Amino acid sequence: xxxxxxxxxxxxxxxxxxxxxxxxxxxxxxxxxxxxxxxxxxxxxxxxxxxxxxxxxxxxxxxxxxxxxxxxxxxxxxxxxxxxxxxxxxxxxxxxxxxxxxxxxxxxxxxxxxxxxxxxxxxxxxxxxxxxxxxxxxxxxxxxxxxxxxxxxxxxxxxxxxxxxxxxxxxxxxxxxxxxxxxxxxxxxxxxxxxxxxxxxxxxxxxxxxxxxxxxxxxxxxxxxxxxxxxxxxxxxxxxxxxxxxxxxxxxxxxxxxxxxxxxxxxxxxxxxxxxxxxxxxxxxxxxxxxxxxxxxxxxxxxxxxxxxxxxxxxxxxxxxxxxxxxxxxxxxxxxxxxxxxxxxxxxxxxxxxxxxxxxxxxxxxxxxxxxxxxxxxxxxxxxxxxxxxxxxxxxxxxxxxxxxxxxxxxxxxxxxxxxxxxxxx
Amino acid sequence: xxxxxxxxxxxxxxxxxxxxxxxxxxxxxxxxxxxxxxxxxxxxxxxxxxxxxxxxxxxxxxxxxxxxxxxxxxxxxxxxxxxxxxxxxxxxxxxxxxxxxxxxxxxxxxxxxxxxxxxxxxxxxxxxxxxxxxxxxxxxxxxxxxxxxxxxxxxxxxxxxxxxxxxxxxxxxxxxxxxxxxxxxxxxxxxxxxxxxxxxxxxxxxxxxxxxxxxxxxxxxxxxxxxxxxxxxxxxxxxxxxxxxxxxxxxxxxxx
Numbered sequence: 216x217x218x219x220x221x222x223x224x225x226x227x228x229x230x231x232x233x234x235x236x237x238x239x240x241x242x243x244x245x246x247x248x249x250x251x252x253x254x255x256x257x258x259x260x261x262x263x264x265x266x267x268x269x270x271x272x273x274x275x276x277x278x279x280x281x282x283x284x285x286x287x288x289x290x291x292x293x294x295x296x297x298x299x300x301x302x303x304x305x306x307x308x309x310x311x312x313x314x315x316x317x318x319x320x321x322x323x324x325x326x327x328x329x330x331x332x333x334x335x336x337x338x339x340x341x342x343x344x345x346x347x348x349x350x351x352x353x354x355x356x357x358x359x360x361x362x363x364x365x366x367x368x369x370x371x372x373x374x375x376x377x378x379x380x381x382x383x384x385x386x387x388x389x390x391x392x393x394x395x396x397x398x399x400x401x402x403x404x405x406x407x408x409x410x411x412x413x414x415x416x417x418x419x420x421x422x423x424x425x426x427x428x429x430x431x432x433x434x435x436x437x438x439x440x441x442x443x444x445x446x447x448x449x450x451x452x453x454x455x456x457x458x459x460x461x462x463x464x465x466x467x468x469x470x471x472x473x474x475x476x477x478x479x480x481x482x483x484x485x486x487x488x489x490x491x492x493x494x495x496x497x498x499x500x501x502x503x504x505x506x507x508x509x510x511x512x513x514x515x516x517x518x519x520x521x522x523x524x525x526x527x528x529x530x531x532x533x534x535x536x537x538x539x540x541x542x543x544x545x546x547x548x549x550x551x552x553x554x555x556x557x558x559x560x561x562x563x564x565x566x567x568x569x570x571x572x573x574x575x576x577x578x579x580x581x582x583x584x585x586x587x588x589x590x591x592x593x594x595x596x597x598x599x600x601x602x603x604x605x606x607x608x609x610x611x612x613x614x615x616x617x618x619x620x621x622x623x624x625x626x627x628x629x630x631x632x633x634x635x636x637x638x639x640x641x
Numbered sequence: 642x643x644x645x646x647x648x649x650x651x652x653x654x655x656x657x658x659x660x661x662x663x664x665x666x667x668x669x670x671x672x673x674x675x676x677x678x679x680x681x682x683x684x685x686x687x688x689x690x691x692x693x694x695x696x697x698x699x700x701x702x703x704x705x706x707x708x709x710x711x712x713x714x715x716x717x718x719x720x721x722x723x724x725x726x727x728x729x730x731x732x733x734x735x736x737x738x739x740x741x742x743x744x745x746x747x748x749x750x751x752x753x754x755x756x757x758x759x760x761x762x763x764x765x766x767x768x769x770x771x772x773x774x775x776x777x778x779x780x781x782x783x784x785x786x787x788x789x790x791x792x793x794x795x796x797x798x799x800x801x802x803x804x805x806x807x808x809x810x811x812x813x814x815x816x817x818x819x820x821x822x823x824x825x826x827x828x829x830x831x832x833x834x835x836x837x838x839x840x841x842x843x844x845x846x847x848x849x850x851x852x853x854x855x856x857x858x859x860x861x862x863x864x865x866x867x868x869x870x871x872x873x874x875x876x877x878x879x880x881x882x883x884x885x886x887x888x889x890x891x892x893x894x895x896x897x
Binding site: 533535536538539540541542543544545546549553554557558561 | 703704705724728731732734735736738740741742743744745746755756759760804805808
């Protein structure tokens with residue numbers, strides 16, 4: 216068969232010149248036919264017209280500084296309004312002289328988020344970064360933190376317990392004894408505290424003046440609600456998803472019931488319930504902070520949604536993965552943590568980030584119970600009679616800030632997909 | 642291949658005993674009254690038409706499937722709903738699947754060391770040494786840091802065998818290990834299995850590779866419709882099948 220040449224013996228011809236280079240690309244993609252060419256021209260003209268009129272308004276004729284809104288009339292965009300009100304939009308009603316604190320809190324939170332985004336940071340260090348960062352954030356926002364002894368002991372018990380559970384099979388005896396001691400101190404301490412042997416003491420850390428959560432507002436509120444709502448909503452959603460696939464009918468039923476119940480009501484109604492109805496059920500004299508109640512509502516709500524997404528990931532795994540893990544003798548916990556979840560979560564990164572983006576924006580619904588997140592603070596900035604009549608500027612500015620956050624998340628999702636699938640193509 | 646590996650097993654202790662094992666999938670009687678006694682070091686090949694229950698049979702031995710009546714005893718441990726018993730048996734019984742079932746998110750080395758580290762609490766360094774020596778044995782040590790998706794089917798199945806061996810199992814179960822492979826890759830996997838058989842591993846192998854059965858099996862079992870229809874040493878089994886169903890089956894797979 217001498218007439219059949221293999222690919223490398225055959226002379227390689229270059230593609231026709233009309234298909235390559237910038238002209239080739241234009242021809243192929245924009246002007247391949249009369250219809251295509253006309254569409255291209257019409258759209259280009261439309262885009263040009265829209266862009267120039269927008270730039271006219273937003274840049275050329277814009278007013279950048281002005282004493283009051285009056286001086287803006289008859290001109291383009293009144294960016295002077297943003298210049299005047301930006302501190303209120305970003306920090307709401309937080310005491311004016313203390314506003315460096317929410318600014319710092321936002322920086323701390325953004326640093327934490329950006330640090331955690333890097334895959335090389337995904338190890339035990341991250342837990343410490345978040346513990347310290349979260350503490351700083353809330354200390355800056357509140358100004359003073361009083362930690363009751365019972366809570367300290369409980370945290371000791373919880374940390375020790377989790378350490379024993381997670382490191383039990385791989386840690387050196389010395390390390391394991393450390394976890395045991397911590398858990399024991401916590402447990403004994405709580406018992407002594409309950410028995411009244413230990414006094415109702417609390418650790419006071421009070422470097423700044425106290426600012427109650429009712430005065431919080433703007434970007435830090437949006438960031439705290441979104442970050443901590445999803446930070447706790449995510450593991451909660453994972454547990455719900457695993458529970459929904461459990462072999463035990465009772466656990467399965469509870470999880471399905473919870474998910475369906477929460478998904479069946481709007482977030483607004485859940486927020487109203489948390490803010491109006493919950494206090495009715497609490498014993499008199501006991502109150503839970505409104506901000507905390509909103510956060511819990513968001514956690515519950517996001518948990519239910521995240522659970523359904525993760526269930527999709529779990530169901531996409533071939534049965535053989537479960538069987539192989541079983542056949543090796545891994546127990547349920549090991550199988551789930553080492554084999555199933557790492558694969559299931561990878562599959563659901565795009566829908567998961569999609570939900571995260573949705574929740575980031577949904578936090579503005581806390582308006583309904585009188586919490587001033589970023590969008591609502593922007594809204595309030597419009598109320599000033601001196602600056603009445605420029606809603607477009609404020610909303611455009613708010614939209615721009617939201618867009619920065621959401622677009623970063625979207626790009627990060629893309630990065631994560633590529634990063635995690637390196638070398639693992641099937 | 643005229644050499645048969647059949648050897649004297651009359652004094653070897655039993656490691657797997659199945660007594661009157663029955664299983665149903667819904668109304669379908671998939672295993673009916675199975676009795677089987679496997680000696681230590683014995684190599685058994687199970688064959689039969691599809692749907693005959695052969696895969697289900699070996700999957701019952703490590704509890705990937707639950708039998709509904711009868712007793713299964715592995716290494717003196719009776720299979721029951723007791724998780725401790727099931728885990729003890731799974732530590733001693735390695736399994737190789739038709740579709741390899743390697744973990745795609747872990748490197749080959751991590752696939753191999755996962756169970757030794759977490760189930761047997763082997764120190765990481767030691768587990769990796771064992772893993773590398775086993776990869777050398779299946780002749781792909783250079784692939785240790787790749788991911789399963791980057792390997793050919795035959796290589797993946799050899800990794801799967803090495804992964805099962807990492808737990809130092811006393812019994813190996815093979816569930817149609819070569820059925821999902823391209824023809825040119827079957828041999829490399831069978832060679833590894835033959836080597837394993839020569840080292841004296843107790844093996845139960847569901848396969849249609851009759852050459853393999855002739856070369857290493859001590860006993861060939863033919864199953865049909867959930868029953869063990871016939872079992873014999875390979876020479877006898879292939880030369881003089883007694884049951885009509887066995888004859889039909891062998892006629893179909895040997896003369897095509």
